[in-house]
Amino acid sequence: MTRDDDLVTEQLELAADRFDFLNALDGARLDKRDLTEALPYSRSTVDRAIRDLTAAGFVLDDGDYTTSLKGGQFISLFRSTRTAAADVLELDSFVAGAAADYPLPVEAVVGADELRTDPRVSHPFDALGNRLKATNNGTFVLPYLPSQTFVDRCTTWLVDGHSCRFVAPDSVVTAIWRAYPAFLETVQTVSDCELRVGEVPPFAIAQTTLDGTPHTMVVAYDDDARASCVIENTSKRAVAWARSRVQSIWEAASPFDLNGNADGDAPETEADDADARRMTRMPRQTTRTPKRRRPIPPQLTTAVQVQRFAARRSPRRCGHRGSSDSLRRTSTASASRRRWRAGAPDSTSARSAPVTPSTASARPKTDART
Structure with missing residues (x-):
C-alpha cells in the first residue's frame, strides 16, 4: 500500500535533517543533557529536535530517549544510502561527466571492493590477466582492442586448458585479427572457448570466479577510448x-x-576499415616506392658529367634566367665597366652622353657659305 507522497517526503526530510540525533539514539538511551554533550548543538536545538522526532514516531520517550522500530529502520535505510552515495562519489570525475542515459547501473557501483578513476587507471585488464590462473573460466565483453600483455596472458591461460567466452563488435574482431592473429587461432582451436560478434555496451565487462568467489570487473572508457x-x-x-x-x-x-573470415584480412567496406583502425588506435601505414633512375651507359658517363658541370656553371644556374639578349647586355655592361676602370673611353657611354650648353659652345663653327 502506498502512502501519500507528501507524507513520505515530509518524513524523509525530517529524518535527513535530524539524522545526527537518530544516529546517536540508535541502540542507546540518553536524556537531553547527554544529547547536548554528545552533539554540537545548543539545548534549545536539542529540545526542538526531540519534540519533532517524538511527534513523528521516530523516538520513544519513557524517561530517557531512544529510537523506535520506525526510527531504527529509517536509520538503516539512510546508512545504506549514504554508503551507496559514497561509492558513487568515488567515481565522481567519471559519473559527473557522463550522460544520464549511460548504460551503467548503480548496482555495478554500490558495494564495490575497489573503485579507480583516471589518472590511477592504467591497463586494468593487465592486472586481471595476472589473476587468470586463479580461475578456470571467464567471460569478457570487449568494446575496444585489448592490450598485448592481456592477450599474451590470456593465450597462455587458454592453452593450459581453461574455458572462456569473448564477445566483441565486428570492428574489434577485425582489429584483433590484424594485431593478434595467433590469439584468434588459439580461440578457434582450444575446446570450451568461443568468440562471438555482436553489439556491446560502451564499457568492458569481465566476469570470472577468482579463488572461488564470483568477481565482476567493469572498465569504462572516455571519448578517446582510454x-x-x-x-x-x-x-x-x-x-x-x-x-x-x-x-x-x-x-x-x-x-x-x-575459417570463413580468414581470407578477409581487410574489412569489406571502407567504413569498416576506418572503424577498425580507430579501434586499434594505430596510424595508417603507407608504403612509398622509391623512384628508380634510368642507368647511364658507360660510354655516355663523361659526356653527362660535362653537361652537368656546364649546367652548374651556366648563368641560368646563377640566377640569370632571361633570354640570350639579356645575357649579351649583361656581357656588354661588364666590358664597359672593365674599360672604365682601365681609363679607356667608353663608346657606349659616349654615344649615350647628353649634349649640354658648354659642350655645344666648344664645337667649331661651320660657315654656311662654305
Whole structure:
C-alpha cells in the first residue's frame, strides 16, 4: 500500500535533517543533557529536535530517549544510502561527466571492493590477466582492442586448458585479427572457448570466479577510448547484474568462424576499415616506392658529367634566367665597366652622353657659305 507522497517526503526530510540525533539514539538511551554533550548543538536545538522526532514516531520517550522500530529502520535505510552515495562519489570525475542515459547501473557501483578513476587507471585488464590462473573460466565483453600483455596472458591461460567466452563488435574482431592473429587461432582451436560478434555496451565487462568467489570487473572508457574508470565488485547485486547483462549480450551475438573470415584480412567496406583502425588506435601505414633512375651507359658517363658541370656553371644556374639578349647586355655592361676602370673611353657611354650648353659652345663653327 502506498502512502501519500507528501507524507513520505515530509518524513524523509525530517529524518535527513535530524539524522545526527537518530544516529546517536540508535541502540542507546540518553536524556537531553547527554544529547547536548554528545552533539554540537545548543539545548534549545536539542529540545526542538526531540519534540519533532517524538511527534513523528521516530523516538520513544519513557524517561530517557531512544529510537523506535520506525526510527531504527529509517536509520538503516539512510546508512545504506549514504554508503551507496559514497561509492558513487568515488567515481565522481567519471559519473559527473557522463550522460544520464549511460548504460551503467548503480548496482555495478554500490558495494564495490575497489573503485579507480583516471589518472590511477592504467591497463586494468593487465592486472586481471595476472589473476587468470586463479580461475578456470571467464567471460569478457570487449568494446575496444585489448592490450598485448592481456592477450599474451590470456593465450597462455587458454592453452593450459581453461574455458572462456569473448564477445566483441565486428570492428574489434577485425582489429584483433590484424594485431593478434595467433590469439584468434588459439580461440578457434582450444575446446570450451568461443568468440562471438555482436553489439556491446560502451564499457568492458569481465566476469570470472577468482579463488572461488564470483568477481565482476567493469572498465569504462572516455571519448578517446582510454580507460577512465575501473570497478571491481564481488557483491551479490553486482554479480547478479553482470551475469544477466553478459548472458543477454552473449545470446544476441553471432558465432565467429575463423575459417570463413580468414581470407578477409581487410574489412569489406571502407567504413569498416576506418572503424577498425580507430579501434586499434594505430596510424595508417603507407608504403612509398622509391623512384628508380634510368642507368647511364658507360660510354655516355663523361659526356653527362660535362653537361652537368656546364649546367652548374651556366648563368641560368646563377640566377640569370632571361633570354640570350639579356645575357649579351649583361656581357656588354661588364666590358664597359672593365674599360672604365682601365681609363679607356667608353663608346657606349659616349654615344649615350647628353649634349649640354658648354659642350655645344666648344664645337667649331661651320660657315654656311662654305
